[in-house]
Amino acid sequence: MMMEAIAFYMLAGFLIFFSYKVISVPNPLHSALYLVLTMLGLASAFFNLGAQFIAGVQVIVYAGAVMVLFVMVLMLFDLKTEIRSFSRGLISGALKVMSAALIAGLALGGARSSVTVLDAPAGAAVPGDVTRQLGILLYTKYLFAFEILGILLLAVAVGVVAVSRMKGGTHARH
């Protein structure tokens, strides 16, 4: 119990620190690297919650592929530290921070007020081999959604190629 709580609070502390850093550091590349750390922290949170496969996919997809793309693009851009990282406007800025804080507060309050949920211990475990069951569920009940997702990815791939080959691009043939 105690160990679990300590582990959780350490993880939560790291996650909050890193995600704060993502939005606060001026150099976008540093943001991206902090985001990688956040992703890895989330993967370990998934692992704690018994979702090993999702944790692995999180590392492979987010940390290993998506964020590498971000970092690569940022390197290509050669952006020096920005003079102004944040958008203008004192009032709107305050409003933005306030609304974000309100959402976080409401989430916290919602979690806190539903006492039964908060008090429930670590939750009912999913019986058996999670990965295997995940596969079975994905290819039976959610088969059609899965196929549609495949078509979405295909469309996105074509769209991205089209956008990045527009005239003047690094791959333009002329």
Place this chain on the structure above:
Amino acid sequence: MLDTEALMRIGLGHYIALSGIIFSFGMIAVMMRKNVIVMLMGVELMLNAVNLSFVAFAKEAGNLNGHIMVFFVMTIAAAEAGVGLALAVAIYKKFHEVNIRFFEQLKG
């Protein structure tokens, strides 16, 4: 008066709270940063926060529907990142900067 007992028993609520905090950070990035790529990172952060709550709910409910949702969200997030970066590259090629204000005029 802190309820130490409730704080020490890690349950769904703790994860939801954590997810809410990360989500709000992502929101701030989207609303306040000027660099489009950092805004995209904010979007990723929000999606990840939601994923965390999905997994926590799945654990609570004792079934795997939440995991499936996370799986789908991840796929779509990867696609979204691809599209977003392609647009950012296109903008960069034109203006040599990726400030969000270049996205505000919807013409070539």
Place this chain on the structure above:
Amino acid sequence: MNHALLILTLLIAPLIGFLFNGLRFRSHNAYLAGAVATGASAISFLCSVTLWTKLVSLPVENRVLETKFFEWIAVGTLKIPFGFVVDQISIIMILIITGVGSLIHLFSIGYMSHDERPSKFFAYLNLFLFNMLVLVLGDNMLMTFVGWEGVGLCSYLLIGFWFTDPAKAAAGMKAFVTNRIGDAGFLIGMFILFFTFGTLDYSDLAAVVPKVAELGWTGPVTMACLFLFLGAAGKSAQIPLYVWLPDAMAGPTPVSALIHAATMVTAGVYLFVRLSAVLVLAPHAMEVIAWTGALTALMAATIGITQWDIKKILAYSTVSQLGYMFMAVGVGAFPAAQFHLMTHAFFKALMFLGSGSVIHAMHEEQDIRKMGGLKKYLPVTYITFLMGWLAIIGIPPFAGFFSKDEILWQAWSSPHGSKGLWAIGAITAACTAFYMTRLMALTFWGKSRVSPDVHPHESPPTMAIPLIVLGILSVIGGWIGIPHVIGEVLPGHPPNIFAHWLEPVVAKVEAGHGSAVMEWSLMGFSVGLAGIFAWLAYDFYVRVPSRPKAVAAALGPAYRLVENKYFVDEFYFGKIINPLVEASKAIWLYIDVNFIDKATYFAGDLVSGLAQLVKTIQNGKTQSYALYMALGVVIIMTVVLSS
């Protein structure tokens, strides 16, 4: 082996062949690609034969093998299993598809051996085979539609296979776009059926639909059948959507044989045979189908008389024969339609392959005016083509005679038929005899008009073997469907095996009226008519080669009308597409610009006047919008959480 495994192997073999050849699409090795593709389709054929033996061993009233691999779509009440069914109808189709398909694959090895992208070609052929099998084996309309779209795609890819030639690429495009119109009809028909009956499963439909009775024009069943017929007209090249098929001859000749003669274009006929239980409840739709089929048959046959391109003639002949099949469907003679589908697959595939052999021998020359007297150069092709010719013009005992005659008799005698339909059918038969004989005469008989620098040569064995096999089938293929009246007088009284085979699964139409004497005399009449016209064509083109020109001149405008294909393409462009464009422009100018735009400008001014008040919110900054979203979320969450 278990039937589910057989069905799976049947489907998977061409798919694996497609993947294999598709992955090495840059390879130039026609023999490896062809061997793999032919092997894949041969495996499918073996599976079909095994399935057929299994089916035969089952009791007559329960001849059905079905398998559901998994639940594909489950949304609300729409449940679509990924299921396949082999019964009396689909077994015939898969035997034709894989059998004739294997022969055509074999033929293609020789035909495509000098091509630049043989691997791609065979990949497409195998993909087509897979989709066609899905089409005919699917146990619900959506599965059929999956295959339907798949074969459409393959047809497009193969027509435009030599896409570097803009005309050929355009032909592919035309086929694709024309088929889209038909597919919209198919979809609407499917929607109507699902909306009305809540199911797309063939067996459920057959069970549910007969509970309704409707006689009007606008009932759901009639409307569904008419829309489905639009789909079938697109795929099976009927009026008004037949225009793509003659242009589709731009593809390699084996493609024309497989897709545009033997298999894909018959999908529409198959669909209605499969849905016979639904169709018989919509007599109006049947009437439309019968007359459309008959008119298509006549029109295409007359156009065929005036064409000079060997493949175009065969294409119009295909359209015409498909018209026959739809006429049979329309008069409720479903077994006859299916029977003609089968014999047509044999002899038309044979003739296309034969023409491919001729074209191959003549170094890509397709104009029959530059041929003639080829029988001494191409003996095998000539003999087999002769079989096909005899079969298509309906000379007993060749295959075409039995099936065509069955259709004509049904058109005369069925309660849905009429004398008019029969008359059109008989005239079409005469035209068919004329133009096919003309083709034979100009290509193989008479004096040689081959230019001196072309040296025709007989094709290699990979091309000759399919010709021989199909030639034999064109002779004997009809003997399984010998009509009752002929069977009675023949020794051993051979029964009409084909009709008996299909009897349990197709809808029954009340027996026709008409005596055996009548049937004999009609049969004699049509054979005689065919004979006379065949002799006439022989007389025209071999004995007195100057006569055709004189006749054409004498006929004048009528001849030109037919020669220019009744100006249908011109009509479509001049009277439908261009007016549509013009009308759109007019609408754009008068309605859109002058009326709607002005109205919207006014409304816009009004709104923008009002918007001055709230303009500051809509400032075009993405991040402000994000802020509004966030505020909205805050409000909603507050409301939800505080309640």
Place this chain on the structure above:
Amino acid sequence: MGIDVFEIGVNFVKMIAIFLMMVQIVPLLVWVERRGSAYIQNRLGPNRVGPLGLMQLAADAVKFLTKEEFVPKRGYPFLFYAAPVVAMVPAALAFGAIPLSSPVMVEAFEWMGQHWGPYSFKFQGYEIGIGIVFVLGVSSLAAYGVLLAGYGSANKYALYGALRASAQTISYELAMGLSIVGVILLFNSFNFAEIVGAQSAPMNFMLFGKKVELAFLPNWGIFYQPLGAVLLFSAMFAEANRLPFDLPEAEGELVAGYHTEYSGFKFNMFFIGEYGHMLVASALMVTFFFGGYTLWPWLTPETVAKWFTGMSLTQTSLLTALVLHGVFLAKVVLFLWIFIWVRWTLPRFRYDQLMDLGWRTMLPWALFNTILTAVVILIMRHPWGA
């Protein structure tokens, strides 16, 4: 990590030992590489320092440690320092998850007045249920080491090298992941130990729902997945940035690629990372396709345990584990030698050829392999006869 102090302690020591083992193999590999390349190129190689030149390793180590530490002035010092570590850690993490031998059983015993055990220690750094996903995940992080090095050095050659390297890594990761899917389907598991266990048996498979056994061949993955093995091995070359895929370094164009600015021990850590990747690649090849630490029918946990009958369970299982570990190392060394052999034999690809190979040749074939395997397994495992 364990239930009591003893177990935790042993597991901890084990983890460190396996990490050290990985690190110690690297100098040996360097020596083999230099001697091997010399052998291939018909020269002698380092042979002066110590017997067979073996002391060269120690000399190298001293050299690395005493070289000048150089940090580019305009670079990012933190990233510059972090990069070598980030390059090395994924290889070490991945290596720790691969089972190196059969587990060691420890019987219950009494020590310092307390009862301990019984225990079962896995012969690997740590066991993770979905080991394959873990290994794929951490090895996908290797790209960051290169990227950080390139960015942190503030050097255009380094940056180009880093961009090329990361593009290459992402491209080949797809083919690598897909080529493993066949094995996962075949052995029906994400777990290394289960995969190795399935391979220490005579060849057996389902043929249309009936079990067939061929007693003259081991049940190795290579017999079912030759295409997958070739694809995985090729992709591993690219992942480890080895020739013929060493475009990120390409000394003719980019001086030394992403580690242009590195010297001394930091450079050495990149070296360890690269050789660590080779080691992981070889270990994965052995585990997936060549029976892991077993060699049916002679050397399996059961047969080797029979050699030591009469000893206690602890001793038997420890000795068995050591013997089988030898088998594993022997196989791994074979693959390491192939890595070296290829490097000194094949010319390198041009960059566009490399991308073409990854996306347009290996990826489609890996997809084909996956689909084919899935279909065949579906057909073969289905109980058709029933």
